[in-house]
Amino acid sequence: MRSVRFTPFLLPPLWYTGFAAGRNYAAEKGGQNVRTSKLSILFPVWNLEKEIPGILRFEAEQARGVGAEFIIVDMGSEDRTVLEAVQAVKELGVPGFVIQNGRSQVPVALNTALRKAGGEYLTFLFARRLYRGFLKEYLDAAHRSGADFVYGCTAKGEIPAAERRSVSSVVRQPDGGALVRKMLSRGAVPDIADILVRREFLREQDLSFAEECAFGYAEEFVLRCLLCAGTAVQAPVLPERGGACELKRGRQGAAGKAVFQRVGAMLRVLETAKSRCGNDAELLRLLQREQIPAAVMDAVDAALQEGTGYREIRAYLSGRGYDRLLAVDRRTSAALRHRILLWKIAPWMYRA
Known part of the structure; x- marks a missing residue:
């Protein structure tokens, strides 16, 4: 596994290749890693050379002002995805890593990203499912409550109740079991691309992705996080799909x-x-x-x-x-x- 570290305005020629490990310049002063990101955006990619610049521009706009880093994990792309990712992040001026993980499944790539992430909270980016208008609101809700897990509303009618819970110390947040029971009965489990989770919570509970599971890994991860969370908070916001930038091509091969x-x-x-x-x-x-x-x-x-x-x-x-x-x-x-x-x-x- 090889990684490329990019820091805004500090890009040695080595990084243009995308094939060798760059140096972690944030760690060189005083010999300590001083990464202080509030949010790590974890993005598994494969053969996205045409789409990745637009997707990264879209997400950088969503993350503006929240102190985010990008952890981009390539799963053995056969095109210029890695080079395009490095170039796009250079142009956007955002911190993070591009990691070449070799040919692998999405859960493996996500676990690699989990290990590399330095943000207090994590969110997940997928080329086929992009959301806008939620990152800042989720982070605000997380910091107000110290939440392990933050998710959004699925309908406008849920927003008033979520607002009351977010500002009142009397209105209690439901526990994980009650939340999962309600979500399963309504068929409304949060999309993994539309959540926020505290990094230390995952470490404390030893939660990660089942690497042998290419189908169902996201739903499993979300539900197990909810069941284990000390505090799971619904932010009073209804995320919107960012359809214009989403990957449109069909899936390849039989399952x-x-x-x-x-x-x-x-x-x-x-x-x-x-x-x-x-x-x-x-x-x-x-x-x-x-x-x-x-x-x-x-x-x-x-x-x-x-x-x-x-x-x-x-x-x-x-x-x-x-x-x-x-x-x-x-x-x-x-x-x-x-x-x-x-x-x-x-x-x-x-x-x-």
Whole structure:
């Protein structure tokens, strides 16, 4: 793994190559690293040579005035992504790193970025999902409350209640279990590209990304953070998508059996819920009788759409023990119960 450190207005020619480690100039005075960023923006990239200048300009504008650094981790790009990233950051005059991580999955790149980040808080940038109008407000909410985790509103109607909680010492913030229960029941888990998390909280709770999980890693990370957070705060702001700069090209290649990795991700969320909120019967029911069976069936749908035969899928589920996860109760949604019943008794008739 090689990294390039950029400090505004101090760019030796070595950095134009992007292939060798630059020197950490912030650390040279007094022999100590004096990075004091309030926010680290973690950005995994792959083959974005055309898009990355616009994306970085967009995010630099969002982060103006908040004291942010960029941690850009390249996952083995085959084009000029690294060079374009270094050049764009030089022109924008923002601090940070470009790290060449080799060919790797997004969770691996994000863990590399977590280890390199120096900000008090972290946020995540993804080329396909850009948000505007939330960073400063999230940081303000985090510093007022000392929050471990900050997320936004999903509708304008949520803003007044979030404002009351943000200014009142009487209105209590819900605990992590209650938050996750509410989010799962409403189908409104925060997007990982729309959150703020305290770096030391992740270290203290030993929270990171499951590197073997290319599907479901983001949802798992968000839910486990919420379950472990001492204070999770909803900021009174409704982030907006920055569609003009988002990556538009389609995904490449079939996922195959990897789509079932989301099932493993939800099982790890269940284990965290049992450990942190073992007395919350409704939360455990939601996970065991709604979320996990739905994750299995969603993966079945994806595999069928890619052309995998139902016999092969059923054999795979049986071999992994995932068929035993298709357990429901009377409170499970009728649509999910119907999907599972049809898959169990007449899989040849099941249509994704």
